[in-house]
Amino acid sequence: MDQVINTARSTQSCSTSVLCESIGVYARDPPPIYYAFNREGIRSFLDFAGSVANYLFLAMLKIPDNQVAGHQAGNGKLGPLVDGLGRFYKPLQSDERGTNEEAFYSSLSSNTRIPGHICRFFPVFHGTQLLEASDGSGLFPHLVLQDLVSSRLNPSIMDIKIGARTWPAQASEDYIAKCLERDRETTSVSLGFLITGFQMYGSKESGFWKPHKKFFHGFSTDDVRLVLRKFVSSNASGDFDVDPDCAFASIVYGGSNGILAQLLDLKAWFEDQTLFHFYSCSVLLIYEKELALDGSSSGAEVKLVDFAHVVDGKGVIDHNFLGGLCSLIKFISEILTTPDKCQTEVRIQDSENNPFSSGNGADG
Numbered sequence: 092m093d094q095v096i097n098t099a100r101s102t103q104s105c106s107t108s109v110l111c112e113s114i115g116v117y118a119r120d121p122p123p124i125y126y127a128f129n130r131e132g133i134r135s136f137l138d139f140a141g142s143v144a145n146y147l148f149l150a151m152l153k154i155p156d157n158q159v160a161g162h163q164a165g166n167g168k169l170g171p172l173v174d175g176l177g178r179f180y181k182p183l184q185s186d187e188r189g190t191n192e193e194a195f196y197s198s199l200s201s202n203t204r205i206p207g208h209i210c211r212f213f214p215v216f217h218g219t220q221l222l223e224a225s226d227g228s229g230l231f232p233h234l235v236l237q238d239l240v241s242s243r244l245n246p247s248i249m250d251i252k253i254g255a256r257t258w259p260a261q262a263s264e265d266y267i268a269k270c271l272e273r274d275r276e277t278t279s280v281s282l283g284f285l286i287t288g289f290q291m292y293g294s295k296e297s298g299f300w301k302p303h304k305k306f307f308h309g310f311s312t313d314d315v316r317l318v319l320r321k322f323v324s325s326n327a328s329g330d331f332d333v334d335p336d337c338a339f340a341s342i343v344y345g346g347s348n349g350i351l352a353q354l355l356d357l358k359a360w361f362e363d364q365t366l367f368h369f370y371s372c373s374v375l376l377i378y379e380k381e382l383a384l385d386g387s388s389s390g391a392e393v394k395l396v397d398f399a400h401v402v403d404g405k406g407v408i409d410h411n412f413l414g415g416l417c418s419l420i421k422f423i424s425e426i427l428t429t430p431d432k433c434q435t436e437v438r439i440q441d442s443e444n445n446p447f448s449s450g451n452g453a454d455g
């Protein structure tokens with residue numbers, strides 16, 4: 092059992108749920124039948140049961156199907172794993188990035204000044220755990236996080252790195268130079284955010300449209316605008332000659348629980364909070380096309396991930412994140428307020444038989 096060392100701490104906090112104890116529970120909660128053994132017997136049985144549980148757990152871990160950006164496992168590389176039961180295991184990144192991200196999650200977990208409606212934007216943190224690394228290098232510390240999409244059926248997901256500047260002032264000169272070059276060459280500087288990856292669900296037959304990260308290099312403002320429209324379209328594909336119909340714009344981006352409303356909620360917090368500065372952090376936009384087609388709700392959700400470069404806010408507003416967020420909000424608002432570019436959506440909403448025209452499209 093103890094081959095996998097769970098260093099998780101119990102926390103209250105931004106995590107309303109009770110945390111940690113992930114693996115030990117298999118061995119620590121034996122059914123009464125085990126007490127038929129004498130003490131030694133019990134111990135060896137529990138060791139055995141623990142090893143089996145551990146073995147089964149390790150066998151269950153796999154490369155996430157729904158990861159859209161960032162470092163990826165596979166081909167001998169170090170990357171995140173999921174257990175299919177709701178947990179996402181992100182290896183601690185090298186140098187100070189890993190320890191920084193772990194420290195952020197710990198401080199978030201114990202910080203009572205973060206309101207509950209803001210906590211929901213962050214994955215629940217379940218501590219750190221040593222696991223066999225995906226690159227085969229042996230035991231390696233991983234952050235144990237809530238898997239944000241494990242309960243989703245065919246989720247459409249977009250990862251958007253927020254901020255014109257992706258580096259904290261205390262970073263090394265080399266790191267700043269690397270980031271500056273990337274930020275200037277991409278929409279980070281021009282728009283205050285950068286689309287780093289996505290997957291868009293088409294249908295059972297076509298599956299997902301999930302471009303390689305090279306696809307995003309050299310994205311212009313118009314590309315960004317187009318992709319944000321495609322993300323909520325029933326005809327999304329890599330064919331840039333096909334006009335996106337924005338069929339799901341109102342149910343995904345709009346409404347009282349839609350993505351725009353959630354982004355505005357987050358913005359209101361950023362107008363106030365001076366606890367952290369979130370450099371190079373991403374907003375994830377998530378929804379389910381099949382739910383949107385049902386018309387009742389799209390399961391639209393905004394989440395925040397990647398805190399390797401978060402620093403102490405020292406009582407100062409995070410203008411960099413706030414600016415990027417406002418810019419993203421403007422792009423999404425425009426999609427909702429320019430129906431001429433979303434002809435099909437207007438046609439669908441006008442139709443009597445259409446689920447989106449019933450007024451319940453408010454739920455995003």
Ligand SMILES: Nc1ncnc2c1ncn2[C@@H]1O[C@H](COP(=O)(O)OP(=O)(O)OP(=O)(O)O)[C@@H](O)[C@H]1O
Pocket residue numbers: 157158159160161162163179181214236237238239240248250288373375396397398399
């Ligand atoms: N808690 C989570 N649950 C589900 N998916 C997640 C979670 N955290 C991250 N992901 C997925 O993994 C991707 C990369 O996450 P993250 O940005 O944390 O990785 P990274 O390797 O630090 O990225 P970078 O290349 O920017 O350093 C996200 O785009 C998302 O698809």
Ligand SMILES: O=P(O)(O)O[C@@H]1[C@H](O)[C@H](O)[C@@H](OP(=O)(O)O)[C@H](OP(=O)(O)O)[C@H]1O
Pocket residue numbers: 161188273287304371399
């Ligand atoms: O988007 P790409 O082309 O995959 O490039 C990666 C991206 O810029 C990441 O943000 C960066 O991690 P950090 O933000 O943590 O620096 C990573 O650096 P790395 O390769 O040094 O990990 C790059 O490889």
